[in-house]
Amino acid sequence: MLHPPVRMMLLDPGHFHAALLLNYHRDAIHPRLFCYAPVGPDLLDWMQHLTRFNTRSLHPTRWQLDVRASDSFEDRFFRELPGRAAILAGRNHRKLSRMRRCVESAVHVIADKPWAIAPEQLPEIEAMLHEARLREMQVFDAMTERWAAPNQLLRTLLADRTLFGMLQPGTVDLPAIRLASMHALHKYVAGRPQIRPVSFFHPDEHGEPLADVGTHLADLAMWIAFPDQTFHFRSDLTILRAGRDRLPLRLPQWQRLTGFSQYPNELADWIISDVLHWPSRNWVDFTLKGHHIRIDAGWEEHLPNGDWTTAEFRGSRCWIALKNDPPPISSPVVILSPNDPAEFETIRALLVDRLSDWDDRYPNLSLKIQDNRFEIRISESQLVPHEQLFGRVMAQFLQHVQTNKPLPAWEYPNLLTKYAITTQGVARSRESESPPPE
Template structure:
């Protein structure tokens, strides 16, 4: 394994000194990747960044996870269009975590992998004084949330940053939905809704079998174990709850007590052995999944839904996992925000050719529609609108549709900006804690029946 990994990476690199960001990082940013079991870890490195050292240190246990990660990094380095220049030094000893903490080979730890250990990885990194850029979810159980609270307290004490990767904030239709919801002449004000008829609905459909960076994605076997990956109720919902907060209360500080989960449920997605083999390469279900197998079919608690009240606004979030998308399709997102004058709806089905489209619904005031679209031109030139029956479809130039994988670079660029200034926006940390607290409420309530 070690020799094979060495064949995939560049020359051995000298370790770099760790620098504290108490007043912002002024020198090069040096990345450390810790136990990269999820493909999101590699997407952080899909592009190069100004001021980021191309030398990256990886600390991980031996196994397929780190090997697959390095194949993706090498693929980025060797592609014809915009090849990257990453050089990697790998340590795969059984003491990879204490070794990482001791070596101090960089100043930012990127964490995206097995979520059963993520909260501990984050807390250990913060105790050692590192900055952390963590993939979602940062917590999958209530005990994880307690570790996360400790980690944020340490970040404040040490002057370091802890940030999770919220890519959906960079999807153009979500951005425009947020912008238009703040145009009172068009949208009015956000309705309050009720538990039975929420003012905000966000629904996401994901797939176990998919294409990433142009190739079929090989999933780790543990990805199908909710004790390691986390249930759908605590995973993808991080994006949905984040969007509710970000859109309904833009740049406002929220507290955990602002959110009250009213109902929650979870359900399973069946996975056949043939499907499992297609995505993992494994010929049999591993022992740690045997308790989830019935009549030869693996049942994964990948689906979840909950309704909650955030301050005085009612919202519903829902996530569903299917094995694979229909022909020509992919992961999909549905979202509606209901205002007193109009509703803003994102749809991404077959009628939209599986591409997200934002619609303005429930208004006959064409002047208000066109005025609102005109007000976007200074920030998003070229955005337009067209009639679509009784509603309006917002038209978006191709330059804004960069795709999900490119959103990881946008999040990272944002994080680097914060890193150099030495601080996050004042609302980010309390809102991250509110987000995970909300999700943990749903997690517990879904088990109450």
């Protein structure tokens, strides 16, 4: 059945992810994009991204930008509503109220993380999701990392009980699951240096790292290790301990990252001896239905080998981890280590069979034995650049919008649990300025 293309609107794009969701042309989206925003650098940045997408030599897009900029852009957006779906990214402290208004106006929403940066916002998410169900509206959290090949392979490995066994409960000092990620403030996006908006550095406006990039880690903990299981944060989640660290950013660094010559007045509380001491890292230990989990998320000014993520899962038969090769390779490798050395050959035979069976899903996986453990490498052709993952999330969103297919029953309860982990973790971390335990 053919569906008419979706007319897409953008409301105050304050993060470059609003552009990456439109990185590729799709027949399911009408080429005319309606953007409502105040005149300023963030709007200009979004327009420049879309212009580059339109004019690149390889797979150019054909977007027609209908920009409706004014001081009263938000009122105008909800008064005119020329489309049936909206993209929201950035402006994290205002995002949730805007999403709620979209749902109440019968507008489908795909929103970049995070939806919440403080625990008191959880009831608002709950009310919005209830409204979305009643109105049969799609509300999508852009969880791009679910589409990354290493994470999909981890999910498949952990679901194989003959290989992994059962996830162990773990302890606070030896968690069953550990997920960590570090991200570079200075990076290139679509071939150009990324300028950070001032709001990015305001903890109460953009959110601290755990509430921002840590959202992916909280999501992956459930999605990888507990596929299709439902969690309810009020009964299944217990926050145990947390902490945070700060990154000193001197004025020359600030100028390079933001393009602004001085620190803004709104960050005065974080400036000590003329240096911005920015909350750059949070970690939290918690349990989900009795399983101990630790997530750790942060930012550095530079990461020579790019952003990285590591993961560990402790099963009754094997320990499975995601690591990164040392430079200059720096590609992800999945490690599997049997708990009982006597089972090494049995596990090896199982792995050989599984990799053969999974060749259609994960083509050209390679298996290597190193230091009494197995290393599984994903072929370069399957390691999709992060920017391309946004297109896969958008394609999924459009499919649900056009077919009116509801999300799985576990999706919204786990979404609330995810934001309970991140926001309550940040709140607890403010009580302890400390790095994570080893």
